[in-house]
Structure formats: structure tokens, C-alpha cells
Amino acid sequence: MQKFLLLSLSLALSSFVFSEKIAAQCQAELLNCNTAIPACDFIANNPDYWNEIYWWDNGNLSHDLAEMPIDLTLSVRDTCPGNALAVRCLLFLDLDNDGVQETVVNSDSLSLNPNVVFFNNANSPNYTGGSAREFDSRTLPSSLKWQFALQTTVSGDASTYNLRWTTSANPVFVLPELPHGNHKVRWVVTNNAGGVQVCEKSFEVKDCKPPVVVCLNGLSVNIMPTGMIQLWSTDFLQYTEDNVTPTGLLKTGLRKVGTGTGFPVDANGQPVTSLLFDCDELGSQAVELWAIDVAGNADFCTTFVIVQDNLLNCENGLVVLEACVTDACAQSPEETVFNFEVPPPSPFMPPFSYFDLGACGVLNHNLPANVEIVVTPENDVNPLDGVTTFDMVIIQNHIDGVDLFDTPYQWIAADANNDKVIDTLDVLECKKLILGIYTELPNNTSWRFVDKSYVFPSPDPLSAPFPESITVNSNNLPSSALEFVGVKICDVTCGNLVGFFDLAPENQHLIGNPSPNPTSAGASLPIQLLHSETVLLEVIDLSGKLLFQLKTTLPEGPALLEIPASALSQSGVYFWRVRAGEVDHSGKIVRY
Secondary structure, three states: OHHHHHHHHHHHHHHHHHHHHHHHHOOOEEOOOOOOOOOEEOOOOOOOEOEOOOOOEOOOOEOEOOEEEOOEEEEEEOOOOOOOEEEEEEEEEOOOOOOOOOEEEEHHHOOOOOOOEEEOOOOOHHHOOOEEEOOEOOOOOHHHOOEEEEEEEEEOOEEEEEEEEEOOOOOOOEOOEEEOEEEEEEEEEEEOOOOEEEEEEEEEEEEOOOOEEEEOOOEEEEOOOOOEEEEEHHHHEEEEEOOOOOHHHOEEEEEEOOOOOOOOEOOOOOEOOEEEEEHHHOEEEEEEEEEEOOOOOEEEEEEEEEEEOOOOHHHOEEEEEEEEEEEOOOOOOOOOEEEEEEOOOOOOOOOEEEEEEOOEEEEEEEEOOOOEEEEEEEOOOOOOOOOOHHHHHHHHHHHHOOOOOOOHHHHHHHOOOOOOOOOHHHHHHHHHHHHOOOOOOOOOOOEEEEEOOOOOOOOOOOOOOOOOOEEEEOOOOOOOOEEEEEEEOOOOOOOOOHHHHOOOOOOOOEEOOOEOOOEOOOEEEEEEEOOOEEEEEEEEOOOOOEEEEEEEEEOOEEEEEEEOHHHOOOOEEEEEEEEEOOEEEEEEEEEO
């Protein structure tokens, strides 16, 4: 009898263990875990949500985060006998849109925090930390403001779990409105046998709606005396608006119909905001006016312009004339304005001036035949740029006869008061500029420009006026660009300036510039020698003190001269100079 009881108990225990194994192995079916979450925003931003001083959208430069309703749902079918499921939802949010999901909404603690998310709690134990931030800015009692909640509905053996917004006063459930950014939701399903299933979905809430752009129609213009007319995107724009991007941040672009696709940009990726129409485009011309938002969504409208020639300006001929400037350091002065002055079309009108900005300027206009065109570079900005006390030392040495200037351009640079005489008054003018007594030279401009082909008188290059403009005839245009030499007033530390415009391996040694510059230590300076030569390298501080000197004989060919870090002992500006035979080159190097 005892054996029978033991056998029955053993069989019962075996059956219980087997049943538990079956229960543990039986899993619920996650029905929509592989379904994507739609998160493309086509609706207008709601200023009532996610709009507080601590929220910030860096793209739209706004404290009002753009948002849209998001459906976060998990459907589960459970056919396991005696099974009971516990479902948890974790919503990971990137609320500053920097690519890091720093904030977590935890369904285990939703009822405790109405109208609050805990910003930057993602790394806290069980997501309990972070700073409380509100997302519902409506002027309502707190019981009527939204809070996150987990809604559950059951239909037969299927259950649906929804992460929703609701209120404590009125248990209505709506889709939560989440800000733009890369987020994810994690559903954790646990059965009573300890089995765990996880469903995780990443989704990006983003602006997908292009701006509205409305064109003006019926624009009519006349060709200018240049034989062209320039029109801007604002000439065709009635209005543009977007669901997310503020109007002030929307960019517009312009294109002639049939000349491209997509938002019009130039070679540098900048919007093309103007078009030129010439004498070959008289009549109705179709254009596309584009608008693009911060998210890169773009759209366009099509309109037209009627190009007319009521002033008969298209009877002139096309003139293309280029002028370029290189300064005494073989660089291009910034912000140089090229002034192309041409005679008036009639005795009763003033001369026309055309301007272009950059290292080179181009005149590209229809002009009458046989007219004189006067080209004048101008630059009167940043008068102190490049001027140091070392320049004063060089000018004074020239005045004292210790070390005379090497080129006529140094005479022009040193004549700060523009009286055609180099004396201590010029040194005083430059010092006043350095000390801040002057913000600009009272009797001179920041830059002077000289026709590169001009031959200066000797021994005094300032004894005769030097040409600061070049005149050409529209019937006899040069085949290449007009060339000017730019001279920075008070900056005489470029060494032998005149030779640096025509350096070529076949006739001179080549001396390059140090690299890196600026530097945190030393630098390397390349040279190219035509034949074996003695080379002298010097480093000098702003007071004129010699800090480093290297004299060596190098063979024909390329070589590198090393400026050691010890020569640039502390942060600041230094001067370097290299002499190879009769060739001198100098400049500045910065240690940071």
C-alpha cells in the first residue's frame, strides 16, 4: 500500500512539472511588432504643446518644438492556458534632437506624473531621475492637462495596449503628440511563468510637408543700358509659409524653366536667388520660384516675366573685361571692389559705374562701340590688418639709411600720410593706427593699387604719380585680365615684393610659406633651388629681436627648412625671413 501511494505521488509531481514546462514554453503572439510606426508630419505645429523656455529646436531656432500625433500600439494574442500577461511600455525620446534619446517615459509610473516628462533620466536607475518638464502649455486646470497613460482593450484572446494621452478629470484617450526627433518604443511582455518577450521599434518624427509658395504674375521689366536686367526671387514672391519652419527661415530660389531640377543652388550649395536676362531673351520668359524649409522639403510655383527693350539698349555690343589684383605678398586682398566706369549713354546722364567684388572683377555688359572704360580697384577696410610695430622698425631703418627699401611698393606702403615723402611723420601715422588713436588713416586709404605694368622712376619711386586705374577702349579689349598690384599701407614686411609676381622654376629660386600656420609647435618651409645655394632662415619677434637663425648650404632641388618649436617660445605673432642667393621671402607665423 505504501509503495502504491509513493508511486501515485511521484506520478502527480511529474505531471505538475511537465505542465509547468508547457506553460513556460507557451508564448503569446505579438501581432504588430514588425509594423512600422508612421511618423511623417504634414500638419501645422501646435503652440500649446512642447512650448516652454527650456525646450529648444536648434534647426528652427525656437522654444516651441514641432510635434505630431503618434500611434504607439502593441497587439497581443494569448492562447496559452492559464496564462496571465503583464505589459510594460518604455518610450525613449530625443527631446533636444541631438541624436541621443536622453528621456524615458515609463508606463510603471505614469499616474504619478501628470503633464510631466523627466528630461535626461535615461541613465538613472529604473529611469527615476531627470528634471521634471511640462509639455502641455494650455491655460487649463492641471486635472484637464494631458498626461501619459497605458490603455488596454481586450477582444477574445487578443489584447491591445496603447500608449496614449489622457486627463485625470476626464478619462478620454488620444494619440500623444511627440516632438520631431529620433525616438523608440520598447514593449516588455511578461507571462506568469517568467517568460519575457520584447518588442522594440525605432521611429523618426520629421517634417515631410514642403512649404507653400505663391508666385506673383505679370511682371514686366526693361533691359538696362548694360544689355541685361537682374531679377531677384523677391520680385516674383507673393508669399511663402510652412507648417513648421518660421517664415523668416524659409529660403527661396529662382531658376529659368527647363534649366534644372530640385531646389536651385550654386556650386557652393547656396540658393540661387537672382537671374539675369539679356537681349537674346526678349518677350515672355518662364521661371520657377522655389521655397525650401529647414528640413529640406521644397516646392515651387511657375510664373513668367515679360522682358522688354523700350529704351533700345539692345543695340549695343557685348563687352567682357576682367581685372585682377595680387598683393605684394602674392595673395589677394579681401573685399576688393572693382569699379568699371563707362561714359553715359547721353550727354544728359552721369557716367555708369559697374562694381564687382573679389580677387578679380568682371565687366560683362552690352556697351556702345568705341567708348573708354576706366577700371579702378578700391579697398578701404581693415586698415590695421597685418600692421605691426615691426613694420615701424623697417620704415625707420629706411629713413635712417640702415636698410633701404627693396621695392617701390614698400615706398607706397610706408607713405602713410600720402605726401610722397618717407619720413618720421609716416612712422607716427602708422603708430597712431596701431595704438588705436586712429581707426583709419586720415590722408590715405587702407590699400593702394598700381597698374602692374607701370615702371617706377628711380631712385625715388614717389617722385611721379603712379597709375591707380587702367583705361581701355571697348573696340580694343585686352586678351587677358588687367593686372594690378595691391599695397597695404603701413605693411612693409613682405621683403622683396616685386619678384613675387613672376616666380617660375626656370628663372629663380622658389621659397614657399611655412606650414602649419598657425602652429602649436614648429613648422616646415618648402624651397626649390635652381642650383646649390647658401640659404639663411631667420625668425624675429614683433620688436625686431632675432630669435632664431639657420645658415646652411643646400643642393639643387626641393628641400624643407624646419622652424623649431623653440624658436616660437610662446603664443603670439612672429616674422620669418628666408634668403636664398638674391631671392628674399618673408611673412608672419602664428604660434597658439
